[in-house]
Amino acid sequence: ETGVTQTPRHLVMGMTNKKSLKCEQHLGHNAMYWYKQSAKKPLELMFVYSLEERVENNSVPSRFSPECPNSSHLFLHLHTLQPEDSALYLCASSQQTGRGTGANVLTFGAGSRLTVL
């Protein structure tokens, strides 16, 4: 496998369910990200992990819980979600080379389409 792989591609869940989204990168990158893409809204940065440490939590509700067990894997644990949380959740990775150096180009997965009933 190459690039960034997200599973599942589609998920339908009720508001009382607990589920998880998984992201795996095979690029040797040292940073991973979760973005939320809703209709009619720009991509929203949710979480950033650099060297497996969370360095950004962009005011995301606690019903979203990220986990980064190692530099290749990133999870987004979901519980008691709301219908407005229905969106495309995109995982990305990059190689961070320090402030002001390198492009830090994001490589994205294909996304997990979440529907909350």
Added chain:
Amino acid sequence: AQKITQTQPGMFVQEKEAVTLDCTYDTSDPSYGLFWYKQPSSGEMIFLIYQGSYDQQNATEGRYSLNFQKARKSANLVISASQLGDSAMYFCAMREDDSSASKIIFGSGTRLSIRP
């Protein structure tokens, strides 16, 4: 406050014509980077081109070029000789280097449709 602004929600262009997609940004950090991504209907975000704030020349990648005007804080994407496969959403993004890890934020996007 909006840091990345894309004022064109949608554009229609005739095949083989050139097209310019607008992007303006706002930052007080002297070190930053600008990106363009393409998102076809399949949903995957595809990196197109990158411009660093200290780069002296405009970036080019094949049919894509970035018209970087630093004083005006604009980073327009130019696609030459458009093709039907260019129909997609296009997002401008900016990396800010003011934290321990780079944050990359996106504009609202422009939907480009190429007419045969």
